[in-house]
Amino acid sequence: MAFWLIVIILLAVAAALLVIPAMGQGANSPATTRDELNKAIYQDRLAELAEDEAQGVVEQRPELIQELQQNLLTDIPQQSDETTTPINRWALLPGVVILVVIALGLYLKTGGLTQVQAWQQVEGQMPELRARVANERAEPLTMEEVARLGLGLRTSLQHDAANVNDWMMLGRVGMALNNATTATQAFAKAYQLAPDNEDVRLGYAEVLTRSSDPQDNQLATQMLRSMVGQDHTNLRAMSLLAFNAFEQGDFKQAIGAWEVMLKLLPAGDSRVEVIKRSIAQAKSQAGQETATLGIEVSLSSDAARKLPQQGTVIISVTDGANPVPVAVKQLPLSRFPLAIALDDSNAMMPERLLSSLQQVKVRARISLDGTANPQPGDWFGESDVQNFDGKGQPQTIHVEINKQTP
Numbered sequence: 094m095a096f097w098l099i100v101i102i103l104l105a106v107a108a109a110l111l112v113i114p115a116m117g118q119g120a121n122s123p124a125t126t127r128d129e130l131n132k133a134i135y136q137d138r139l140a141e142l143a144e145d146e147a148q149g150v151v152e153q154r155p156e157l158i159q160e161l162q163q164n165l166l167t168d169i170p171q172q173s174d175e176t177t178t179p180i181n182r183w184a185l186l187p188g189v190v191i192l193v194v195i196a197l198g199l200y201l202k203t204g205g206l207t208q209v210q211a212w213q214q215v216e217g218q219m220p221e222l223r224a225r226v227a228n229e230r231a232e233p234l235t236m237e238e239v240a241r242l243g244l245g246l247r248t249s250l251q252h253d254a255a256n257v258n259d260w261m262m263l264g265r266v267g268m269a270l271n272n273a274t275t276a277t278q279a280f281a282k283a284y285q286l287a288p289d290n291e292d293v294r295l296g297y298a299e300v301l302t303r304s305s306d307p308q309d310n311q312l313a314t315q316m317l318r319s320m321v322g323q324d325h326t327n328l329r330a331m332s333l334l335a336f337n338a339f340e341q342g343d344f345k346q347a348i349g350a351w352e353v354m355l356k357l358l359p360a361g362d363s364r365v366e367v368i369k370r371s372i373a374q375a376k377s378q379a380g381q382e383t384a385t386l387g388i389e390v391s392l393s394s395d396a397a398r399k400l401p402q403q404g405t406v407i408i409s410v411t412d413g414a415n416p417v418p419v420a421v422k423q424l425p426l427s428r429f430p431l432a433i434a435l436d437d438s439n440a441m442m443p444e445r446l447l448s449s450l451q452q453v454k455v456r457a458r459i460s461l462d463g464t465a466n467p468q469p470g471d472w473f474g475e476s477d478v479q480n481f482d483g484k485g486q487p488q489t490i491h492v493e494i495n496k497q498t499p
Contacts (some may be wrong), residue, residue, distance in 0.1 A: 104196060108189045161428060193442035215338045219245040225261070239269050257287045261296055268300065276300045277309070294320060295329055302337040313337050321350075326357055326443060334443060339371070344379035348372055350443030384448030386410065386420075386481065387489035390431040390457045396472045401426070405463040408492075410447065415453040420447045426459060453481040456494045471498045 147191055222242045224230040234242065243266040246259050253259070260283035267276030280297040287293050294316060301313035317334040320327055335350035351368045388408060392400065404426040408416035420439040426433070437446045447453075458473035467473070474494035481488065 104193055107196070148469050182476075190367055215241045215245045217246065219249070222346070236270070239266055242266055243270065243275070254434050255286060257283050257290065257293065260286065261293060264296055264300065268303075273304060277304065290355045291320070295333070298330070299331055302333055302340070307341075310337060310341055314341075319443065325353070328354060328357060331357075331443065335371070339445075341374055344375040345437070345446060345448060346443055348375045348379075349440045349446040351375070352438035352440060353443055355438070384446075384481075385434050385436045386447060386453065386455075387432070387434050388444075388455055389489060389491045390429065390433075390474075391491070391493050392429045392472075393474075393493055393495035396459075396497075397429070399472070399497075401459070401461055406431065407458045407460050408433065408435070409456050409458075410439075410450075411454050411456070412450050413452050417441075419445050419450060423463075450481050452478050453490070454478045455492050457494055459494060467498045469498055472496065473498065 125257070218241060222234065222238060222245065225234060226242070243263060246266065248254060249262065250259055260279050264279035264283065266278045266280055267273070277300050279301045280293070283290075283293045284297045298313045298316045298320075301309040301316070304310060304313075314334070314337055317330050317337065320330040321334060324330070331350050331354050335347045335354070338350065339347035350370050354368055355365060358368075387448050390406070390408065395437040406424045406426055408422045408424070410420040412419055418441055420435050420437075421441060422433060422435055422439050424433065435447060438450050440446045455476040456473060457475075458467065458471055460471055461468060472494050473496055476490050476492045479490060
């Protein structure tokens with residue numbers, strides 16, 4: 094209403110500027126003004142002659158009056174036979190109508206009225222669109238409806254710029270429409286508002302992995318590594334980390350992340366085969382096999398005599414300096430000596446692969462309850478720190494289980 098009120102006022106002012114000058118035209122013509130001026134001068138001159146005659150200054154007053162009359166007649170402009178009539182106010186009505194029609198026509202042509210009406214329509218549809226997005230059973234939005242949802246979200250965020258959920262939704266809309274700029278900016282704003290929100294961090298990282306800017310890819314790697322470091326079971330973060338590493342040509346890290354995912358996924362999960370194919374593709378493009386470390390485990394005579402009936406053999410590999418294992422493998426208790434092989438698929442974290450080590454230390458432990466932490470009575474053995482070349486030929490390390498946890 095305010096907009097149309099302003100339009101009406103502006104049109105009224107424009108019409109007044111057209112009508113008022115035309116209505117006043119012809120009221121005071123140049124000829125009439127000159128005639129009245131000559132008459133005033135004539136009357137003043139007669140008054141001066143009367144005063145001069147009374148004072149005796151002028152003696153030939155009739156001749157001077159006649160001369161004045163002659164000059165007045167000579168200077169009077171010729172009057173036209175046609176009389177000027179003022180303009181009829183109704184004659185200006187067509188001009189006012191044309192002014193209004195042209196002004197409104199130009200606005201309808203260039204003023205974006207159609208877009209404004211579409212925007213207002215979207216505003217009315219926003220509750221329904223939000224409800225369909227939140228309901229998994231509802232009919233999926235078409236691409237046109239997704240675009241409308243994005244327009245409505247931008248409008249809502251103009252009034253509530255701190256709404257993290259709307260920023261995230263706008264980012265997903267940008268991803269659905271392949272609008273990288275909208276997606277990146279929306280998730281960046283959401284991340285600025287809620288940097289500790291895991292959904293926000295994952296969404297922002299996913300957008301960055303799809304970016305063509307190497308700096309965005311590096312930022313995504315840092316964020317994903319941080320999330321995986323905080324939670325080693327975060328499958329989504331690990332999947333994004335693997336994808337990002339693969340796209341950047343870091344096949345070793347990609348393989349490591351996918352290998353860890355295989356250990357976390359339950360048997361029969363549909364993603365297992367996809368991950369295996371991804372690993373094979375990464376290995377093929379890397380042009381090399383992953384590092385392999387052979388391990389032979391034997392028992393001392395004391396350990397053999399006191400071997401429990403059941404338990405779990407836990408074999409771990411560290412770099413000899415950091416006690417946190419790089420690779421771990423668990424096997425049911427069976428016959429000894431035991432020979433196994435470890436590779437990058439046994440890595441605990443995708444950013445720390447067996448093939449990245451320059452030296453290794455192997456520890457073998459027989460766990461009575463199968464837990465990762467040593468328990469009193471567990472038998473174990475360790476190797477010395479040995480050099481390891483992850484790119485060379487497979488090498489074998491011998492470990493003898495000969496000690497018991499007190």
